[in-house]
Amino acid sequence: MVKALPYYAPASLSAAFYDRVTAADSRLAGDEALYAGLAPPGGSILELGAGTGRLTAALAARGHEVTGVDISPAMLQQGQARLAGLAPDAGRRARLVRGDMTALDLKRTFDLVICPYFTLAHVPGGAAWRNTFATAARHLAPGGRAAFHLPSLEIMRRPGPADPTKPVLDLPLDDGGRLRLFIQERRFREGINRLDQVVEYVVLDAAGRILRRSPERLTYYWTAPQPIAEAVGLALDGAPVDLGGVGEVWVFRRAMPATPAAP
Ligand SMILES: C[S@@+](CC[C@H](N)C(=O)[O-])C[C@H]1O[C@@H](n2cnc3c(N)ncnc32)[C@H](O)[C@@H]1O
Structure with a gap:
């Protein structure tokens, strides 16, 4: 087994190249429009x-x-650097804060809570999922929606590449070098629905020499979301929406308070 850093750790290549790799992932096309369509125009959004x-x-x-x-x-x-590059009016509408979505209380509500791109799958499928749904419910205005993008269980079950020395992603870099990603280990555990992967990031210079490499451990968990959502007062709001064939966006709604019956 390789010694691997956690994903998105300081000095990791998964954090340093997150935007480059994500921009190359066509399976995310449309997620921005989907989330925008779930909030009222100009409405408030919390992203977990x-x-x-x-x-x-x-x-x-x-x-x-x-x-x-x-x-x-x-x-x-x-993220802070990206917000600093926004037009002033958009910059005033956006803020990023450090926090743990499994234990968050901003003491305010939003029209929409989103948990995009498999973020919920990064935390263990028991108490951490329940606490994240509780966070979503706590931060939702009555009638507001919460959207969770979860990976497909069928795809999580797939084995790793037959040849681990072949990159699963090979991207050109601005300086003429390349970024290559390799899946070194991949194991899905049935019953607990947990996928463990070691993804190695390798940066090469224009001559093909390795400049940096960073093996990183990524774990995904999957649990049926609907019962957890219902336990915190969130009802499923339509069928889950397929996104890029690798996962689905599950949308839930917080009920409006009951209107008292007319006397
Ligand atoms: C796949 S990235 C998604 C980033 C962004 N939402 C997007 O769609 O591009 C997952 C993010 O979840 C964050 N994350 C993982 N566990 C978290 C937790 N318990 N609380 C808050 N953020 C967490 C990671 O640091 C990482 O930035």
């Missing part, structure tokens, strides 16, 4: 696991007031 601010910035630029929360300083640092 905001990372480098990809969606926090984009949704603020669309006119929403967005708070993004993330646990990783390495990701937030890049």
Whole structure:
């Protein structure tokens, strides 16, 4: 077994190259428009696991007031730089804060809570999932929605590449070098629905020499979300929406308070 860093750790290549790798992932096309369509025009949005601010910035630029929360300083640092590059009016509508989505209380509510791009799958499928749904419910205005993008269980079960020496991603870098990603280990555990992967990031210079390499451990968990959501007062709001064929966005709604019957 290789000694691996946790994903998005300080000095990790997964954090440093997050935007480059994500920009190359066509399976995310459409997530921004999907989330924007779940909030009222100009409505407020809380993003759980905001990372480098990809969606926090984009949704603020669309006119929403967005708070993004993330646990990783390495990701937030890049996110703050992205927000600083927004047009002034959008910049005023966006903020990023450090926090743990499993134990967050901002003492306010939002029209929409989003937990995009498999972020919920990064935390263990028991109490951490329940606490994240409780966070979503606590921060939702009555009638507001919460959207969770979860990986497909069927794809989590797939074995790793037959040849681990062949990159699963090979991207050109601006300096003429390349970034290559290799899956070194991949194991899915049935019953607990847990996928463990070691992804190695390798940076090469223009001559093909290795400049840096960083093996990183990524674990994904999956649990049926609907019972957990219902336990905190969130009802499923339509069928889960397929995103890029690798996962689904599950949308829930917090009930409006009952209107008292007319006398
Ligand atoms: C796949 S990235 C998604 C980033 C961003 N939402 C996007 O769509 O580009 C997952 C993010 O979740 C964050 N994360 C993982 N566990 C977290 C937790 N318990 N609380 C807050 N953020 C967390 C990671 O630091 C990482 O930035």
